[in-house]
Amino acid sequence: MCQGCCSSWLLLAALLSPMMVGLRMDFSTLLEPLGFVKVLEWVLAIFAFATCGGFQGETALLVSCGGVVNKTVTAAFAYPFRLNTVVFSAPDPKGCGGTWTDAYLMGNFSSSAQFFVTLAALVFLYCIAALMVYIGYNHVYQQNNKFPLTDLAISVLTAFLWLVSTFVWAKALADIKVSTGASIVPGIESCKAPGTTCHFLSVTSMGILNVSVVFGLLNMILWAGNVWLVYKETNLHSQWNRISESPTERV
Secondary structure (H helix, E strand, O other): OHHHHHHHHHHHHHHHHHHHOOOOOOHHHHHOHHHHHHHHHHHHHHHHHHHHHOOEEEEEEEEEEOOEEEEEEEEEEEOOOOHHHOEEOOOOOOOOOOOOOOEEOOOOOHHHHHHHHHHHHHHHHHHHHHHHHHHHOHHHHHHOOHHHHHHHHHHHHHHHHHHHHHHHHHHHHHHHHHHOOHHHHHHOHHHHOOOEEEEEEEEOOOHHHHHHHHHHHHHHHHHHHHHHHHHOOOHHHHHHHHHHHHHHHHO
16 A cells, blocks of 8 residues: 555656746746736636626516505526526416416526636636746746747737627626516516506616626726737747837948
């Protein structure tokens, strides 16, 4: 058993040793623009994920039959906003003469919401990996141009994805507000039965979802700025400087 334990430790050490070669912890990089911006991107990704993915709400109707208020009926909805699976259960079938049947909200906005939240989660993980490189292997990052070029490509792609996902999610949020607001009453068949009336009562405030859109825009702006910071770390920037300075030198 001891021999097996020793073998396991040796194998683990062999796997980790290449990763530890050249490790130089330097937290001062977090005070530099490239590292500081990455920390901000990490924090904003958390907020974007939490404000959208953690939402729970409900919309409520006041149903009356024969002039007598029976009950407030509610339909609870949450991320990922598959509203077409959210139902207003029968408030009192007997009291409404058996005319009330289950009514569903309209729309499935899961693809837009999941796109936004998944991007935030992936950005969160990438920021952690990038910060590990900046802190522990900044000398390698500076010496090997492949790392800045890869970082630049990912930054450009991420800024574009934040742009797309934020506007797609903003459009979906506008539709969610419509699908859970007062406009749902005319579409409920049970409310059209003789002697039955439905009044829209309330819907949970979606201010936190509005904030998620703001965080999406902030992420987009931050990653667009990050593109410039990473670009300056690549040889593309130095080559452009040499090209722009060469005519002056000839003169």
